[in-house]
Amino acid sequence: MGDKARLEKIKSAETNWKEKTLKPVLKRFPERKERFETSSGTEVKHVYTPLDIPEFDYIDQLGFPGEYPYTRGVQPTMYRGRFWTMRQYAGFGTAEESNKRYRYLLSQGQTGLSIAFDLPTQIGYDSDDPMAEGEVGKVGVAIDSLEDMEILFDEIPLDRVSTSMTINSTAAILLAMYIAVAEKQGVPPEKLKGTIQNDILKEYIARGTYIFPPNPSMRIITNIFEYCSKYLPEFNTISISGYHIREAGANAIQEVAFTLANGIAYVEAAIKAGLDPNIFGKRLSFFFNAHNNFFEEIAKFRSARRLWAKIMKERFGVTDSKALKLRFHTQTGGSTLTAQQPMNNIVRVAFQALAAVLGGTQSLHTNSFDEALGLPTEESVTIALRTQQIIAHETGVADVIDGLGGSYFIEHLTDEVEKKAFEYLKKIDELGGMVRAIEDGYVQKEILNAAYKTQLEIEKGEQIIVGVNKFTTEEDKPTKVLKVNPELEDKQKIRLKKLKERRNNNEVRQSLEQLKKAALNENENLMPYIVKAVKAYATIGEISNVLREVFGEYTEAVIL
Template sequence: MSAASTTTSPVHTEPDTLQAAQQRWEATTLARTLARMPESRSGFTTVSLRPIQRLYTPNDLPDFDYVRDLGFPGEFPYTRGIHATGYRGKLWTMRQFAGFGSPEDTNQRFRYLLEQGQTGLSVAFDLPTLMGYDADSPFSLGEVGKCGVSVSSLADMETLFAGIPLEKVTTSMTINAPASVIFAMFIVTAEKQGADLRKVSGTLQNDILKEYIAQKEWIYPPRPAMRLVTDSIAFCVEHMPKFNPVSISGYHIREAGATAAQELAFTLRDGIEYVQACIEAGLNVDDFAPRLSFFFNAHNDFFEEIAKYRAARRLWARIMRERFGAQQERSWMLRFHAQTAGCTLTAQQPYNNVVRVAIQALAAVLGGTQSLHTNSLDETLALPSEQAATIALRTQQIIAHETGVTNTIDPLGGSYFVEKLTNDLEAEALDYIRRIDALGGMVAAIEAGFPQKEIQEASYQYQKVVDSREKIIVGVNGYTQSETQEVPLLLIDERAEQAQRERLAALRAQRDNAAVKRALQALAEGARTNANTMPLIIEAVRTYATLGEICDCLRPVFGEYQEPAF
C-alpha cells in the first residue's frame, strides 16, 4: 500500500451526525457496560458541586470559536496564557510563604530558602501585625510571632531583610489592613540599603475588600480603607513602576468556603472596584493596570482549577478592554500568583498532604500561574518546619524539571471538557459580576452582606456532602486509621514575644519622640484632606514611629469597622 493511500485528512463531523453517533454509543456500548458494571454513584460533581457529565464532545461547545475564545498564547484574550512561550522561556517564580517568631528567625529562614533554590520571597506576618498592633500591645498577648513574623517598626523590617538585597530579590508581603505602613517600612529599608526604588520589584497584597468578604482582618471601614489602597497605587505609579501595589486575592475567599466560580467572580469584581476607584482618583487606567496582580487558590479539583485560571484571564482581558477602555495590551493581561489550598490539608494522616499539594501545584502550573507557593505537609499542626518547607519547595522543582509539563503551552487547551468547564465558570462569574453591579458595586455589596452570605451557603452545602460521605476526604471520612502519624513540628520560642517587647521599649527610649509626634500629627492632618497618605506614612516610618502608633493615629480620622450581623 502506498504512503499516499494511508494518509487521510481530518474530517469534521457535523453536529447532527455526532449526536446520532453518541446516541448509538449510549444505547449499545454504554448500556451494556452499565448493565454489567453500574457507575459508583448517581451524580458526579466537582469540589464546587458543579455537575459533571459522563462525556464531553464538540457538541458541548456549539458556538466555540478558536480565535475568539481560545486564541494564541500571549494574545488577547489570553485564555492560553499571557506569555507567547509559556514556561519554555522562563519558569514561574517559586515563592514560598514564610515567617515566624522574631525578624531574626525569619531572616534565617529566608536565607535558607534562597540557598535551596527559591526564586522569590513571601512574608507571612503574625496576627498582631496583620491587625495593626505592636508586639507590646495588650491585644497582642500570646500571639507574637505565632502565625508569622512580628514586625512593629522600621527596625524590625531592617532586621528582617538584613543581607537580602531588595533591589535584586522580588518580595511579596501578605498584609492588608495596615499594608500602607508595612509597605512604607519596606520602602525605607530598601532606601537604606541603597536600592533604586524604580528597580525594586515585588507585590503588596493590600487587598482590603476580600478582608470584609472572607478573612476578617480589618481596621477601618471599607471606604476610607479603599482610599489607602488607591493612595499606595498612585505612589507606585510615580515612584515604583516595577512594584505591584495590590494583589487582588481570591485565595482567602476560597479558603472561607467559596466555590470556584464565586472565587473567580468576587476576585475579579474586587479588581473592578479598585480600577474604578483609581480612575475616580484621577489616575489613567493604562498607568496602573499593568501593575495589578491577582492571587488564586489551587484547590483539589484538578480540571476545575485549570479551567478557573483560564476563564480568569479571558474575563479580565475583556473587562479591561471593553469596560474600562484600556489601550495597552499589558493592561489586559491577568498575572497571578497561586497557593495550594490550606483548607484541604488534614491533620489526620498529614503525609497525605504532600500528594494533595503536588496535584494542586500541577493544576496551577497547567493553568499558567506566574508565581507559586506550595503548602507544607505540617501546616494544619504548626508553622512549617524547615524539612517540610524543603519538601514543598522540591515539589515545585520536580514539576518544573522532571514532569515535562513545561515543554508545551496550555497542553489541555482544546479539551472538550476543559473548554466547556472554562466557558461555564466564565458564565457563572459574569452573572455574579452583573448582580454585584446592580447592587452598586462591591463595597455596597459587602455592606449588604451579599458575598458573605453566598460563601456561607456554599460552605454549608459542601460540608453536608462531606458529612454524608458523598465526598470522601482520605483519612478524614474514609480510609481512616486509628494510629496517629508523628510529624516533627516547629515550635515558636515563647521568649520571642518578650524580646520583641524589650526591643520596642528600647526603640522608644532612643528615638526622637518629638519628631515622631510631629510626623504623626502631619499624617492625621493629611488624612483629613485629599492628600496622598503614602508620603506622610513614609515620613512617620523614618522617625521610627511604630506600626501601632501609625494605625492608631488614623483610627480617629477614619473610624473603626464593626461588621454588622447578616
Template sequence: MYEKWKEQYEKTISKFPERKKVFKTTSGYVVKPFYTPADIPDFDYEKKLGYPSIYPLTRGVQPTMYRGRFWTMRQYAGFATAEESNKRYRYLLDQGTTGLSVAFDLPTQIGYDSDDPMASGEVGKVGVAIDSLADIETLFNGIPLDKVSTSMTINATASYLLSCYIAVGEKQGVSSDKLAGTIQNDILKEYMARGTYRFPPTQSMRLITDIFSFCKDNVPLWNTISISGYHIREAGSDAVQEVAFTLADGIAYVDAAIKAGLDVDDFAGRLSFFFNCHNNFIEEVAKFRAARRMWAKIMTERFKAKKAKSTMLRFHTQTAGSTLTAQQPQNNIVRVALQTLAACIGGTQSLHTNSYDEALALPTEESVRIALRTQQIVANESGAADTIDPLAGAYMVEAMTDDIEKRAFEYIQKIDDLGGMMRAIEQGFPQREIQNSAYEYQKAIEDEDLIIVGVNKYHIDEEPPKGLLKIDSSVEVSQKAKLKNLKETRDNDAVKRALADLTAAAKTNENLMPKILNAVKTYATLGETINALKEIFGEYKENIVL
C-alpha cells in the same frame, strides 16, 4: 456511533452501577461520562482561545510562558522574630526559592504593636512580628533587595509595611524605582472572608488608591495590589464564586482609582491577582483560564483600557490550605503535587506550595523543603512546562472554561445590580454565598458524597505527630523588650512631628504615602502610625451576616 455507545453504556451500568448517581465538581458542574465536539458548539478558536499574550489571553499572558523561564517559586514564610524569619528566608534562597513571601503575625496584620494588650498571646504566632522599621531592617539583613522579588501578605497596614520596605531599600542603597514585589493590599476580601481590617471601607479604599498613585511615580516595578480569591476560597466558596468575587473586587478597585483621578492605563498594568488551587484538577485549570479571559474582557469592554498590559490577569497561586488534613499528613504531599500541576498547566506567574504539616503547625525546614522540591520536580521533570496551555482544545476543559466564565459573569451582574462590591458586602451578599457554599461542601464530606482520604474514608490508627514547630512564649517577651528600647533611644520629638503631620494630612485629600514613609523613617511604630490615622478615619465594626 453515539447511539451504539449509549446502548452499551446503559447495559453496563444496569449490571455494574457507577460510583455515584451524579458526578459533580465542587462548584456544582455536572461531569458527563465523556465529552465530544458537541459540548463546545460553534467553537471559535480565535475568539475563545487565540494565542498566548494576545487577547483574549485564555492561553496565557506571556508569549513563551515557561519555555523562557519557570514561574516564580515563592515559599510563604514568617514566624516568631525578624531574626528567626531572616534565617528561614536565607535557607529558602539557598534551596532555590526565586522569590520571598512574607507572613506577618496577626497583630501586625491588624495594626497593633507587640506591647498592645490586644496583641497578647498572638505575637509571632502565625507570622513574623513587625513593630517598626528596625524589625524590617533585621528581617532583610543580608538580603539584597535589588536581587529579589518580595511579596508581602499584608492588607489593612500595607501602606506602613511598603514604606518600611522602601526605607530599607534606601538604607541598602537601592532606590525605590529598583524595588520589585507585591503587597496584597486587598481590603475588600477582608470584609467578606478574612477579617484583618481596621478602617472603614471608604478610608481603606483611599489608602489603596494613594498607594496606586504613589507607586506609579516612585515604585514603578511594584505590584500595588494582589486581588485575592485565595481567602475567599479558604472561607468556603466554590471555584465559580472565587473567580466572580475576586474579579468583582478588581472592578471595585479600578473604579475607585479612576474616581481618584488616575488613568486606567497608568495603574492597571501593576494590578495582580492571587488564587487558590484546590483538588479538582480539571476544574482548577479551567478556572484559571476563564479568569484570564474574563479580566481581559472586563478591562477592554468595561474600562476601555488601551494598553495590552492593562488587560493581562497576572496571578500568584497558593495550594489550598483548607485541603490539608491533620489525619495522615503525608497524604498532603500528594494533594500539593496535584495542585501544583494544575497551577502550572493553568498558567500561573508565581506559586507557593503548602507544607504537608501545616494542618498541625507552622512548617519545619524539612517540610518546607519538600514543598519547594514539589514545584521544582513539576517544573523540571513533568514536561508540563514545556508547552503553553497544554490542555487547550480538550473538550471537557473548554466546556468547563466556558461554564465557569458564564456563571461567574452572572454573579458579577448580580453584584452590579446591588450597586457594586462595596454595597454588596454591606448587604452581606457575598458572605452569605460563601457561607452556603461552605455548608454544602462540609455536608458532602459528612454524607460521603465527597471522599477525603484519611478523613471520611481509608482511616488508619496513628501516633500523635512529632517534631512540629512550636513558637515559644518568650518571643512576645523579647519583642516587647526590643520595642521598649526603640522608644527610649529614637528621636521621639521627630516621631511626634511626623505623626502629627500624618493626622493633619488625613483630614485633606493629600496622598498619605509620603507622610507614612516619613513617619516610618523616624521609627514611628506600626501601632502609632495606625492610631494617628484612626483619629480621623475611625474603626470598622463588622456587620454580622446570618
C-alpha cells in the same frame, strides 16, 4: 465537510455509542453515583466531544499565548522562557528567626520571598500593646518598626529579590518600611519588585483583618496606586485575593466571581480618583487558590484570565495590552490539608500545584504537609519547595504552553466557569457594586451557603476526604511540630522599648502630626507622610492609631 454536517455526524455517533456500547455496560455495572459534578456543582458527563463546544471560536475564545483574550497565558513563551516564581510563604517569631528561614529557602533554590506577618502587625498593634498579648510572632513575623524590617532583610539584596507581602490594612506602612530598607541598602524605589496584597475588600468578606471602614480603606489603596505609579513602577500595588475567599468556603466559580468583582471595585475607585487604568492596570495582580478538583481548577485559572481581559477592555476601555493581562500568584489549598495522615498532604499539594502550572500561574507557593498541625518545619518546607522543582524540571509540563488547551472537557469547563462567574458579576452590579454587596451581606451569605453544602457532603460521605471520612487508621501524634518559643514575645517587647527610648521622639511626634493633618484632607496622598513617619522610626501601632483616630474602626455587620 461543513461544521453543521460534522456535528450531526458526531451526534449520531454519540447516540449510537450510548445505546450500543454504554447502556449494556451500565446495566451490568452501575456507576459509582447517579450524578458526577465538580466542586462548584457543574455536572460532569461521561465524555466530551465537539458537541459540548458547538460554537467554539478558536481566535475569540482561545487565541494564542500572550495575545487577547489571554486564555492560553499572558506571555508568548510562558515557562519555555523561564519558570514561574517559586515562593514559600514564611514568617514566624522575630525578624531574626524569619530572616534565617528566608536565607535558607533562597539557598535551596527559592526564587522569591513571600512574607507572613503576625496578627498584631496585620491589624496595626505594636507587640507591647495589650491587644497583642499572646499573638506576637505566632502566625507570622512580628514587625513593629523599620528596625525590625532592617533585620528581616539583613543580607538579602532587595534589588535582586522579588518580595510578596501578605498584608492588607497596614499595607501602606509595610510598603513604606520596605522602601526605607531598600534606600538604606542603596536600592532606589524604581528597582524594587514585588507585591503587597493590599486587598481590603476580601478582609470584610472572608478574613477579618481589617481596621478602617471601607471608604477610607479604599482611599489608602488608591493613594498607594498613585504613589507607586510615580515611584515604584515595577512593584505590584495590589494582589486581589481569591485565595482567602476560597478558604472561607467559596467554590471555584465564586472564587473567580468575587475576586474579579473586588478587582472591578478597585479599578472604579482608582478611576474616580483620577488615575488612568492603562497605567495602574499594569500593576494589578491576583492571588488564587488551588484545590483538588483538578480539571475545574485548571479551567478556573483560564476563565479568570479571559474574563478579566474582557472586563478591562469592554467595561473600562483599556487599550494597553499589559493592563489587560491577569497575572496571578497561586497557593495550594490550606483548607484541604488534613491533620489526619498528614503525609497525604504531600500528594494533595503536588496535584494542586500541577493544576496551577497547567493553568498558567506566574508564581506559586506550595503548602507544607504539616501545616494543619503547626508552623512548617525546615524539612516539610523543603519538601514543598522540591515539589515545585520536580514539576518544573522532571514532568515536562513546562515545555508546552497550555498543554490542555483544546480539550473538549477543559474548554467546556472554562466556558462554564466564565458564564457562571459573569452571572454573579451581573447580580453584584444590580446590588450597587461590590462594596454595597459586602455591606448588605450578600457575598458572605453565598460563601456560607457553599461552605455548608460542602460540609454536609463530607459528613454524609458523598465527598470523600482520604484519611478523614474514609480509609482512616489509628495514628500516633507527630513529634516534629514547629512551635514559636514564647520567650520571643518578651524579646520583641524589650527591643521595642529600647527603640522608643533612643529614637528622636520629637521627630516621631512631628511626623505623626503631619500624617494626621494629611488624613483629614481627603485630597492628600498619605504615602509620603507614612514614609516620613516610618523613617523616623514611628511604629506600626503609632501610625495606625493616628489613622484610627481620623477614620474610625470598622464594625462587622451580623449576617443572618
